[in-house]
């Protein structure tokens with residue numbers, strides 16, 4: 374398997390080079406040269422396998438034996454050994470048609486741990502095997518940062534710098550990132566929003582001499598390895614359902630912001646998971662919903678919501694979807710992305726919009742509906758949703774297909790991470806100990822302006838100081 378760019382100007386590369394490149398060097402996103410398909414019979418045989426075994430199988434289609442089987446197995450086993458649930462991602466039955474797949478039993482209580490625990494271990498592996506310098510640079514609206522830091526803190530040969538929007542992440546998210554005292558971690562708190570943070574890191578990755586000099590590596594979903602690891606929970610969800618429930622295909626509701634969570638599902642479907650409805654759930658930052666419903670991709674005013682991790686306007690993985698939508702025509706993708714840059718929006722014809730709607734459906738959840746959904750599911754089912762997972766369940770309630778087949782809604786975070794919202798409906802929750810203990814710890818972070826130059830200067834200091842250790 375080789376990897377190429379959605380813009381067509383990166384010579385095909387192997388798995389580890391793809392992992393290290395992160396953002397494609399021509400400004401596009403990396404995709405596999407062809408998506409392998411897994412036949413129905415093989416998929417059926419995966420029923421009853423553990424999440425780790427399914428991950429092993431999916432990855433074997435992509436790694437080209439660049440990682441020997443025994444090493445890959447150990448990386449995967451180590452990555453999920455610390456998850457609080459023995460089945461890693463438990464599936465909870467809520468009612469006759471709805472199940473919730475809990476993706477938040479990793480060390481930082483968010484679904485990001487599913488991919489990032491593995492990526493942290495993979496970076497440590499590559500650092501050692503290939504003697505590569507690993508300087509991770511990432512942007513977060515709260516969860517990716519905490520998860521990525523947790524996956525590499527204190528690891529030899531790796532340094533990590535995370536940009537988060539100052540004052541726009543939850544208290545627990547901020548503490549998870551900034552109470553880490555390891556010297557290989559730098560938290561920059563940017564006076565701006567998540568889109569600003571993401572824009573800065575993308576510009577730094579696009580500065581190829583800077584990227585190469587400082588060995589910048591990506592952990593965000595711009596890195597195809599993230600997407601691939603996330604695709605595995607769609608396979609797992611399918612195998613966890615009974616024959617009867619999954620007959621004719623399953624439906625999945627996916628809280629998404631950067632289009633990473635749902636694009637992973639789109640990839641899983643292309644690989645062969647029988648998914649009928651892939652339902653995209655957003656909050657009031659509803660650019661993706663407008664894209665699917667109206668055929669207009671246009672960022673509008675940024676809004677602060679109860680699900681701050683999805684307060685995103687410019688969705689990274691939109692370009693990966695566009696690539697497949699355009700029949701893998703890199704020239705067409707480049708032209709459309711250039712148009713987007715120049716005009717600040719992309720419009721699709723009615724015929725194109727119908728094609729988009731055949732792939733994805735969408736629902737955007739207002740702040741009020743989000744809280745109401747949390748209240749309702751707690752009262753009626755004794756199940757406490759976090760505000761992001763509540764967007765997924767609200768979308769199922771309002772726009773989920775009811776034509777048979779099981780519905781799985783992805784629960785992407787533990788409610789304790791977003792107590793600000795939970796308190797608004799008068800629910801007092803008990804925090805897991807690993808969260809309560811954060812409140813007594815000292816914090817370390819540097820507040821910076823929303824300026825690429827200032828971030829670059831901080832990075833140079835950080836990487837140089839740590840180099841001399």
Ligand SMILES: Cc1ncc(COP(=O)(O)O)c(C=O)c1O
Pocket residue numbers: 483484514515516517594628629630631632633634635682683761762785786
């Ligand atoms: C808790 C939570 N749910 C859902 C999402 C959406 O994921 P993505 O942006 O990768 O699609 C995020 C991050 O954006 C998140 O942190």
Ligand SMILES: N[C@@H](CCOP(=O)(O)O)C(=O)O
Pocket residue numbers: 512513514515516517518592593594595630631633634682683689
């Ligand atoms: N919600 C994310 C935003 C970044 O998305 P990513 O999937 O590209 O890492 C976060 O919590 O940081």
